[in-house]
Amino acid sequence: MTFTLFPDTRLALARDALAGLSVGDALGSQFFVPGRRPADLAAGRLPAPPWQWTDDTEMACSVVAALGEAGRVDRDALALAFAERCEPYRGYGPGAVVILRMIRTGTPWPVAAASAFDGQGSCGNGAAMRVAPLGAWYADSTRRAADQARASAEVTHAHPEGIAGAVAVAVAASLAARARLDGGRPEPARLLGAVAGALDPGGELHRGVRRAVALLGHSAAVAADALGNGSRVTAQDTVPFTLWVAATHLDDYPAAIRVCVEAGGDVDTTAAIVGGVVAAYAGVGTPGGVPEGWLAAREPLPDWLPA
Numbered sequence: 001m002t003f004t005l006f007p008d009t010r011l012a013l014a015r016d017a018l019a020g021l022s023v024g025d026a027l028g029s030q031f032f033v034p035g036r037r038p039a040d041l042a043a044g045r046l047p048a049p050p051w052q053w054t055d056d057t058e059m060a061c062s063v064v065a066a067l068g069e070a071g072r073v074d075r076d077a078l079a080l081a082f083a084e085r086c087e088p089y090r091g092y093g094p095g096a097v098v099i100l101r102m103i104r105t106g107t108p109w110p111v112a113a114a115s116a117f118d119g120q121g122s123c124g125n126g127a128a129m130r131v132a133p134l135g136a137w138y139a140d141s142t143r144r145a146a147d148q149a150r151a152s153a154e155v156t157h158a159h160p161e162g163i164a165g166a167v168a169v170a171v172a173a174s175l176a177a178r179a180r181l182d183g184g185r186p187e188p189a190r191l192l193g194a195v196a197g198a199l200d201p202g203g204e205l206h207r208g209v210r211r212a213v214a215l216l217g218h219s220a221a222v223a224a225d226a227l228g229n230g231s232r233v234t235a236q237d238t239v240p241f242t243l244w245v246a247a248t249h250l251d252d253y254p255a256a257i258r259v260c261v262e263a264g265g266d267v268d269t270t271a272a273i274v275g276g277v278v279a280a281y282a283g284v285g286t287p288g289g290v291p292e293g294w295l296a297a298r299e300p301l302p303d304w305l306p307a
């Protein structure tokens, strides 16, 4: 079924996903502070605000701003936006800082992205961590979500698995936002199956998402153990588990974020990905959505982001 999605609706869906992404990022990163215990969150004891967001949110804001301005990804403009807005203290990985500095000083992005990791390109989780709002923007087409996610990824991530991570997250967010518009929650296995169907069957990401389907119904600890929790900061080690969490807790944002915090690993990024996908479905300030109090505790988003 095709339908018309007006620009305001696209932006509203993307903004909700961005709210979920940024709150997940900001709350998740609180658990790198010594003395913070996941059990506190489970018991309802929240860290004192403000919760500062990190690179995940900074880059996602550039993605949303780019879509708002042009209605699609212009790779040259997006690469420059990532590079010029990068505040290194936001927790960017060393590889990302180098690529973004090269772009900022005039190296074309295809050259900068391809130079990473001795010419293999990055398969880090950075393209996946920023892309959920783009998926929500394309709630009307998983194919467009996948194409545009690829474009948004390749300006920094030349490795096929780094790009596949972004495609997988964007397709999941597209399906989540579509389900919200249609008013019905997708079965976890169907959601993950559709994501797997958008990926190269020969790739590691595809294998990981298939494995995530097989692990539905198991505990989060078992899933994280088998799929990874992002501690290697690769797309392959991050995305399958995050999609398992999002599919399992699509109607319960706080529960989804708690699972990320309890699983450990690259928590700001796992919670950013999960938060973006879940909020594309569950919304903000709604039952099961991003709690208003959590949103208020998050550091305000950058002022260059259009309202």
Ligand SMILES: [Mg+2]
Binding pocket: 054, 055, 056, 090, 091, 268, 269
């Ligand atoms: Mg981060």
